[in-house]
Every structure is written in structure tokens, then in C-alpha cells.
Amino acid sequence: MATLLEVKGIYKSFGGHEVLKDVNLKIEELTIHALIGPNGAGKTTLLNIINGIERADRGNIYLLNMDITNYTVEARVRVGLARTFQLLEVFSGLTVLENILTALFAKNPWGIIKSMLFGERFHPIEGQLKKRALEYLEFVNLSHRADEEVQNLPAGEQKLLEIARALALEPKILLLDEPAAGLNNRETRILGEILKKICREKGITILLVEHDMELVMRVSDLITVLNFGEVLAEGPPTLIQKDPRVIKAYLGEDF
Amino acid sequence: MKDTILNPNTKTYIYLLIFYIVILSAGFSIKDPYILTIFVFAGLNALSALGLSLLMGLAGQISLGHNGFYGLGAYLSAILSVYYKVPVLLSIVIAVTFTSLFAILLAIPALRLKGHYLAVATLGFGEIIYLLLNEWGPGGPSGFGDIPRLYLGAIELSSPLHFHLFVWTLFAVAFFFSLNLANSTYGKVLRALHASETALRTLGINIVSLKVKIFILSAFLTALSGAIYAHFVTFVSPATFSVFYSVLLLMMVMLGGIHSLWGAPIGALFITFLPETLRPFKEYDILIYGLILTLGLIFFRKGIIHLLEVGAKRWLPFLK
Amino acid sequence: MELFLQFLFSGITVGAIYALIALGFNIVYNATSILNLAQGEFLVFGGLLMWYFLEKLNLPYGFSFLLALGATGFVGLLMERFTIRPLQKTADPLLLILITIAFSILLRGILMFLFGKDPYGYRPIDEGPPLIIFGAILQRQVLWILLFVVLTLIFLYLFFNCTMIGRAMKACSVDKTSASLMGINTSQMVMLSFFLSGIFAGLAGILITPITFIEYDKGPLLTIKGFTSAILGGLGSNWGVMAGGFLLGILESLIAGYVHSGLKDALALLLMLIMLLFRPAGLFQSAEQARLRKL
Numbered sequence: 032m033a034t035l036l037e038v039k040g041i042y043k044s045f046g047g048h049e050v051l052k053d054v055n056l057k058i059e060e061l062t063i064h065a066l067i068g069p070n071g072a073g074k075t076t077l078l079n080i081i082n083g084i085e086r087a088d089r090g091n092i093y094l095l096n097m098d099i100t101n102y103t104v105e106a107r108v109r110v111g112l113a114r115t116f117q118l119l120e121v122f123s124g125l126t127v128l129e130n131i132l133t134a135l136f137a138k139n140p141w142g143i144i145k146s147m148l149f150g151e152r153f154h155p156i157e158g159q160l161k162k163r164a165l166e167y168l169e170f171v172n173l174s175h176r177a178d179e180e181v182q183n184l185p186a187g188e189q190k191l192l193e194i195a196r197a198l199a200l201e202p203k204i205l206l207l208d209e210p211a212a213g214l215n216n217r218e219t220r221i222l223g224e225i226l227k228k229i230c231r232e233k234g235i236t237i238l239l240v241e242h243d244m245e246l247v248m249r250v251s252d253l254i255t256v257l258n259f260g261e262v263l264a265e266g267p268p269t270l271i272q273k274d275p276r277v278i279k280a281y282l283g284e285d286f
Numbered sequence: 287m288k289d290t291i292l293n294p295n296t297k298t299y300i301y302l303l304i305f306y307i308v309i310l311s312a313g314f315s316i317k318d319p320y321i322l323t324i325f326v327f328a329g330l331n332a333l334s335a336l337g338l339s340l341l342m343g344l345a346g347q348i349s350l351g352h353n354g355f356y357g358l359g360a361y362l363s364a365i366l367s368v369y370y371k372v373p374v375l376l377s378i379v380i381a382v383t384f385t386s387l388f389a390i391l392l393a394i395p396a397l398r399l400k401g402h403y404l405a406v407a408t409l410g411f412g413e414i415i416y417l418l419l420n421e422w423g424p425g426g427p428s429g430f431g432d433i434p435r436l437y438l439g440a441i442e443l444s445s446p447l448h449f450h451l452f453v454w455t456l457f458a459v460a461f462f463f464s465l466n467l468a469n470s471t472y473g474k475v476l477r478a479l480h481a482s483e484t485a486l487r488t489l490g491i492n493i494v495s496l497k498v499k500i501f502i503l504s505a506f507l508t509a510l511s512g513a514i515y516a517h518f519v520t521f522v523s524p525a526t527f528s529v530f531y532s533v534l535l536l537m538m539v540m541l542g543g544i545h546s547l548w549g550a551p552i553g554a555l556f557i558t559f560l561p562e563t564l565r566p567f568k569e570y571d572i573l574i575y576g577l578i579l580t581l582g583l584i585f586f587r588k589g590i591i592h593l594l595e596v597g598a599k600r601w602l603p604f605l606k
Numbered sequence: 607m608e609l610f611l612q613f614l615f616s617g618i619t620v621g622a623i624y625a626l627i628a629l630g631f632n633i634v635y636n637a638t639s640i641l642n643l644a645q646g647e648f649l650v651f652g653g654l655l656m657w658y659f660l661e662k663l664n665l666p667y668g669f670s671f672l673l674a675l676g677a678t679g680f681v682g683l684l685m686e687r688f689t690i691r692p693l694q695k696t697a698d699p700l701l702l703i704l705i706t707i708a709f710s711i712l713l714r715g716i717l718m719f720l721f722g723k724d725p726y727g728y729r730p731i732d733e734g735p736p737l738i739i740f741g742a743i744l745q746r747q748v749l750w751i752l753l754f755v756v757l758t759l760i761f762l763y764l765f766f767n768c769t770m771i772g773r774a775m776k777a778c779s780v781d782k783t784s785a786s787l788m789g790i791n792t793s794q795m796v797m798l799s800f801f802l803s804g805i806f807a808g809l810a811g812i813l814i815t816p817i818t819f820i821e822y823d824k825g826p827l828l829t830i831k832g833f834t835s836a837i838l839g840g841l842g843s844n845w846g847v848m849a850g851g852f853l854l855g856i857l858e859s860l861i862a863g864y865v866h867s868g869l870k871d872a873l874a875l876l877l878m879l880i881m882l883l884f885r886p887a888g889l890f891q892s893a894e895q896a897r898l899r900k901l
């Protein structure tokens with residue numbers, strides 16, 4: 032198996048407070064790779080750096096052995112990175128379907144003049160786009176909500192929508208930041224199935240940041256544990272579950 | 287929300303046709319040149335406000351500097367036609383093109399700013415233009431006149447009725463294209479800009495380019511309105527182009543209804559005719575504007591357009 | 607040399623006023639992340655009210671002073687209570703900007719309603735003859751202005767470091783969520799910030815009116831100048847923005863003296879645009895420091 036994404040020697044500090052210390056990570060193609068760790072461990076910061084919203088102080092990011100450290104966020108999307116957010120970032124004011132349309136537009140944009148001249152009705156591409164957008168909604172079981180305003184959806188469905196929107200970019204790797212937060216047991220189970228489907232059917236690699244251990248254990252092929260900005264352990268779910276250092280890090284959080 | 291006119295809706299285009307016909311008939315039936323003149327101003331304001339509505343309502347970007355674009359459009363076209371004898375239509379084209387290009391200069395850096403910063407930066411820009419017109423504009427603070435009127439082919443637009451037809455037709459055309467934009471996926475991306483810039487960036491969309499384009503379009507419409515203003519009134523002075531004009535546009539857009547492009551013409555008609563109905567209180571116009579805007583923002587955020595929508599649904603059920 | 611000193615004196619005078627406006631900007635900004643665009647109107651309100659108490663009602667100077675100061679602070683309170691608070695729930699930054707603009711217009715309208723369009727002035731605190739320093743004229747009022755600026759600085763230092771409420775306010779500006787977890791009533795802090803910003807702008811108005819005269823529509827330009835000072839000095843730090851005020855005042859006065867007086871406002875605005883674009887964190891702090899203050 033080839034390495035899809037590699038994170039090498041990442042350091043990041045915010046005003047003297049070191050959040051990431053020499054983080055190394057290799058994500059193999061067609062796997063679901065989980066990144067876990069107590070709150071404040073630096074998981075979201077690492078995702079932000081991989082995705083380009085945040086810049087690392089030191090270290091490099093490689094996608095298929097290509098150094099993308101200096102790529103802009105937009106350029107990283109073009110080479111195959113997509114993500115969702117821990118705190119929802121859906122486009123409220125737009126319908127569920129329109130949220131997906133924005134991603135399809137982003138993939139293949141056309142100009143403002145064309146839009147002014149033709150509008151929606153008269154433009155040939157716009158009809159096709161809607162059909163494709165519906166397919167992505169279908170994939171996350173949201174097609175029945177297509178015409179609702181997204182802010183009227185429960186948080187769990189908004190999370191699914193974010194995943195569908197990211198999928199519409201047809202990425203190579205999908206970065207998910209706590210997709211199960213705010214979901215009930217049943218919804219979490221369905222989410223697990225969807226994640227597996229994304230990996231197996233669509234051939235998209237997933238980097239999954241998640242607190243729900245049950246979900247992580249069920250779907251992931253490999254787990255990396257981050258603690259205070261450092262990689263604490265790495266291995267398959269069965270081993271990580273028993274690792275005393277990991278147990279201590281998690282229990283330590285409670286005291 | 288489903289019913290707001292920004293959403294794809296063939297009815298919108300029919301409403302536009304009806305609106306256009308009503309406005310033109312009003313022009314033909316009103317004989318009082320004074321009232322017609324106010325209609326012309328309302329049309330010019332509607333065109334400017336449409337520019338601001340596209341920027342603010344659609345893309346969620348604030349500007350308090352549109353008086354600058356209005357002033358540049360008016361002064362450039364006036365100067366070209368008076369001092370350089372450029373034919374009026376051409377002078378308008380040059381003035382508007384130049385102002386739009388000038389808007390790029392401001393837009394590229396300014397749109398990296400957000401919220402309050404953008405507000406004050408644009409306010410500063412508008413104020414600079416105003417101060418420079420005072421300092422360097424022909425005639426200084428008192429302005430200059432004898433600006434030639436507009437010719438369309440061989441027809442001189444000499445009466446308010448001519449201008450009325452011309453301005454509102456121009457508005458209808460601009461509005462048609464703006465509706466297209468708002469209803470297209472491009473328009474949805476612009477609205478997404480309002481909701482979450484971060485998410486839009488992570489979809490791979492270059493938001494600076496997006497903002498610059500809508501900013502230019504917005505400046506274009508306002509500059510066009512300014513240029514026509516100069517050749518209608520045939521006299522310009524800086525006072526017209528102070529920051530207060532930006533505030534007026536803001537009131538039109540907010541009071542008309544920021545969630546719909548229709549807020550622009552409705553707000554423009556309302557605000558332009560307001561001083562006429564308040565004539566006895568002319569001294570206190572600022573106080574009244576301040577009251578309307580403050581109370582409107584707190585209690586009446588959906589605007590007049592919302593009242594019309596509710597009213598239409600209630601009394602004209604066949605529309606639904 | 608004389609000329610230079612003269613320009614410097616007038617620069618310091620205006621600068622002190624800008625510094626007080628910028629301080630008001632900053633206090634509200636720290637508490638709410640809102641730039642209150644009605645700052646300039648607060649100043650005019652303070653000056654005109656002082657005139658009313660002093661010249662119309664013939665109240666004693668000190669009493670008028672305190673009354674005008676309190677009234678301006680009260681206007682700040684009213685503004686927060688009736689315009690900012692109802693809209694803060696919506697959390698739409700666009701609305702919050704617009705409401706401060708709307709309120710500034712309303713205030714300007716009220717001022718015109720009450721005082722008309724004429725400029726007003728009254729006697730300075732100390733009516734003795736101006737001082738001559740190396741040939742340059744220094745009005746006594748300027749010394750009073752500087753004294754009040756120093757008093758303000760002392761007040762700020764004591765307030766934010768030695769009083770419970772001041773420390774609570776500081777905590778709020780650093781991290782609102784943790785502050786409210788620690789039991790600090792953040793909405794009271796917001797109110798207090800508007801009150802203080804009203805007081806400082808009012809103070810500026812009361813002090814400057816005897817020198818420059820003031821009318822109802824002076825507000826917007828002063829607002830922009832105060833904001834430019836705040837940007838120069840770097841929003842977030844009370845000391846920084848006040849230094850920015852003096853810097854801008856002196857710069858303007860030198861430009862007006864040596865370059866062209868008609869251009870001083872336009873150049874000041876241009877300076878603001880340039881700062882906003884290239885160094886939005888201000889001259890004295892790095893972007894990193896400003897970021898920590900959630901700029």
C-alpha cells in the first residue's frame with residue numbers, strides 16, 4: 032500500500048504556547064485512519080495545518096510524495112484534500128441542495144458574466160448539477176431534506192451534509208473533525224456505515240478525528256493517539272485499546 | 287425563506303415586468319414635472335441601491351464608500367464632457383469604466399478586511415473622494431455647471447419624462463441581470479460567502495476574487511447612476527457626494543429589505559419620496575432618518591418587501 | 607523653530623482629543639469586538655451639553671463639567687441598552703455595525719434638533735493669558751487638556767489593575783467565555799464599557815470646545831480620526847491607541863503646516879487605509895500579539 036498523506040516534523044505554537052511538537056503521521060491509501068486524544072491535544076490544529084487554514088511553524092506535508100506545505104487552501108483542494116469542521120460550517124440561508132451545489136460549482140466554476148446573462152433557468156450546466164448534487168445527498172441519506180433550509184436541520188444531519196459537501200469535491204482524502212459529536216447512538220452507527228462506504232465504495236481515504244471510542248474502534252484501520260501535541264502511540268484498534276499509556280492519558284483527563 | 291425573491295422563481299421576472307409597466311405608466315400619466323423629477327432621482331437611487339444590495343444583501347460585504355463611486359462617476363463624466371468636449375454617451379462610458387477599474391484598486395486589498403474593519407476602510411475611502419472633490423474638483427466646494435445633457439442617438443433627453451423612461455429602463459435591464467445572478471449557482475456561492483468564508487475557502491473557492499468581482503459590479507452600477515445624475519441635473523457639487531449619500535443608500539437597502547434584491551427599488555422609492563412627504567419637518571431630516579434607521583434595524587429588519595410579501599399572500603391568494 | 611513648536615503644540619492638542627476618542631473605541635472594542643461608530647457624536651454631545659449647562663443655565667464650571675460628563679456616559683449606557691443589546695443576540699456583525707451608524711445619525715439629528723447648526727464655544731477653564739514658549743503661543747487650556755489626559759492614564763492604570771471591576775473587565779477582554787465561567791457578569795462589563803467610552807469622548811468634547819468651537823455635524827470626521835489613531839496605535843491596548851492619537855494629531859498638524867492644510871484630512875484617511883492594509887495590528891504590536899487579543 033502506498034502512503035497517501037505524510038505529515039513530517041510539524042511544530043506549532045500560539046504565542047509561546049506549544050500546541051504541536053514534532054508530529055509525524057503517515058496515512059496509507061484506502062484506509063480509515065483515526066486520530067484521537069484528549070481535548071486540547073492539538074487534533075483540530077493539526078487538521079487545520081494539513082488543510083492549509085493554519086500554517087505550521089516547522090515541518091512539511093506531503094500528498095502522494097508531493098510537498099504541499101506551501102500550497103494555499105485552494106490549491107490543496109485541487110490536489111485532493113477535503114474536510115469538515117468540528118464546529119459546524121454549513122451555509123445557513125441556503126437549502127441543503129444548494130449547499131452541495133456550491134461544492135460542485137467550486138469543482139468546475141463559471142463566470143459572473145455568464146451567470147448574469149443566463150441565470151439559473153437558462154444555463155445548461157445548472158440542471159445537470161442538481162442531479163449530481165442529489166446523488167451526494169442520497170449517499171448520506173439526506174435526499175428527503177434537499178429543499179429545506181440547512182439551519183432548520185438538526186445538528187446531526189448538518190454534520191452529514193458537511194460530509195456530503197466535502198464528498199462532492201471528489202477528494203483523495205477526507206479530513207473529518209469529530210463528525211459524531213452531537214449524534215445519538217443510532218445516528219452514530221449509521222455514520223459508521225457511511226464512513227466505511229466512503230472508503231470502500233468511493234475509494235476515498237479518511238483521516239478521522241473522533242472522541243466516540245466505539246465508533247473509532249469499529250471503523251478505523253489504524254489509530255494514532257495525540258497527547259499534549261505529541262504522538263503518544265500508534266497501532267491497530269485492538270492494541271491501542273490495551274495500551275497502558277493511552278489509558279493513562281485518557282483517565283488523566285478526568286482527574 | 288423559500289418565498290423570498292432571491293430564490294429561483296419565474297414569478298420574479300413577471301413581477302419585474304409588472305413593476306416596469308407600472309412605473310412607465312406612472313411617468314406618462316404624471317404631468318407635474320417636479321414629481322417626475324423626483325421619480326428620476328428615485329430611479330437613479332434605485333440603480334445605486336441595487337449595486338449596494340448585491341454587495342451587502344447577497345455577498346454580505348458592507349460598504350460605506352459608495353458615495354465615492356457615485357461622485358467619481360458623476361465628476362469624471364461631467365469633467366470629460368465640459369472641459370474635454372467628449373460626447374456625453376462616451377464620457378459616461380469612460381467615467382464608469384474608469385471608476386470600476388478604480389474599484390479594483392480599492393477592492394483587492396480592502397476585501398481582505400472583514401466586518402467593522404471593512405466598514406471603516408470603505409468609509410475612509412468615500413470620505414477621501416469627497417475631500418478631494420472639494421479640494422481639486424472644478425469650482426471647489428461650490429462645484430460647476432453647464433454640463434451637457436444626454437443624447438441617445440439624435441434624441442436629446444431634455445424633459446424629466448425622457449429621463450424617467452431612460453433611467454427606469456436602465457434599471458429594469460440591470461435588475462433583470464441581477465436577478466439572474468442571484469438565482470444562479472454563482473449567486474448562491476455569493477450568499478455562502480455571507481454564511482461562512484472558511485467553509486467556502488475549504489471548498490477551493492478563491493474568495494478574494496469572488497469579492498472583488500461583486501465589488502466591481504456594485505461600483506459599476508453606482509458609478510453609472512452617478513454619471514447619469516450629472517447629465518440630468520447638469521450641475522455637480524461635492525455636497526451631493528458626501529458620506530451621507532452612502533448612508534441614504536444603506537437606508538434604502540435595509541428598509542426596503544436586505545434579503546431581497548427587490549428591497550433596492552422599493553427602498554429607493556420610499557426614501558426618495560420621504561422628504562417630500564415630510565416637507566414641514568425639513569429642518570429635522572437627519573433626526574427623522576436617524577430614527578427610522580435605528581428603529582428599523584431593531585424592530586423591522588425584514589423590510590418593506592416582507593410586508594408586501596405577507597400582504598400579497600394574504601390578499602392575493604392566487605399568486606401563491 | 608518657532609513655527610515648528612507652534613505646529614507641535616497644536617498637534618498635541620488635537621492629538622490629546624484623538625487619544626481620548628481612540629480610548630473609547632478601544633474600551634468598547636475590547637469588551638464587545640464592536641467598533642462604535644458613534645464615538646464622534648459622543649464628543650460633540652459632551653461639548654454642546656457643557657455649553658448648555660454653563661452658558662444657558664449659568665451653572666458653575668465644575669458642576670457643569672461633571673454634569674456634562676455624566677450625561678455623555680449615560681448616553682453611552684442608553685445606546686448599549688437600547689440598540690446594541692437587542693441586536694447582540696442576532697450576532698450578525700453587519701447589523702451591529704449598522705446599528706452604531708444608525709445611532710450616530712440619530713444622535714446627530716437630536717443634536718441638530720436641540721442646538722441647530724451654529725457652532726458653539728465657551729470660556730476655557732483658566733482664562734489667563736496664553737504662555738509664550740520660545741516664541742510659540744501655548745494656550746492654558748492645552749495644559750489643562752494634558753492634565754486631564756494624565757489623570758485619565760492614572761485612572762486607567764488604577765482601574766484596570768487595582769479594582770475588582772476593572773480586573774474583571776480586563777479578564778473579559780482576554781477571554782470572554784472563561785471570564786463568564788469565573789462568574790463575571792459579562793453583559794454588565796459591556797454596559798460599563800459603553801459608559802466609560804461615553805465618559806472619555808465627552809471629556810474630549812468638554813475640553814476642546816473652548817479652543818475650536820463645535821457644531822452638531824463634527825462627529826463623523828472625529829470618529830474616523832479616532833479610529834485611525836486606534837489603528838495606528840494598535841487596537842487592543844489602551845496605551846497603544848492613546849499614543850496613536852498623539853501621533854496622528856502631530857502628524858496632521860505638521861502636514862497642515864508644511865504641506866497643505868486642505869489635504870491633512872485626506873492624508874490622514876489615506877494613512878488609515880494604508881495601515882489597515884499593511885499593518886492592521888498597529889505600529890507598536892506584532893500581528894501575533896494582536897491575535898492573542900482576538901483582533
Ligand SMILES: Nc1ncnc2c1ncn2[C@@H]1O[C@H](COP(=O)(O)OP(=O)(O)O)[C@@H](O)[C@H]1O
Pocket residue numbers: 045050068069070071072073074075076077
Ligand atoms: N488560534 C489559536 N490561538 C491560540 N491558541 C489556540 C488556537 N487554536 C488552538 N489553540 C490552543 O491549542 C490547543 C489545541 O487545540 P485544538 O487543536 O483545538 O485541540 P483538540 O482539537 O485536540 O481538542 C488548545 O490548548 C487551544 O487552546
Ligand SMILES: [Mg+2]
Pocket residue numbers: 074075076117
Ligand atoms: Mg478539536
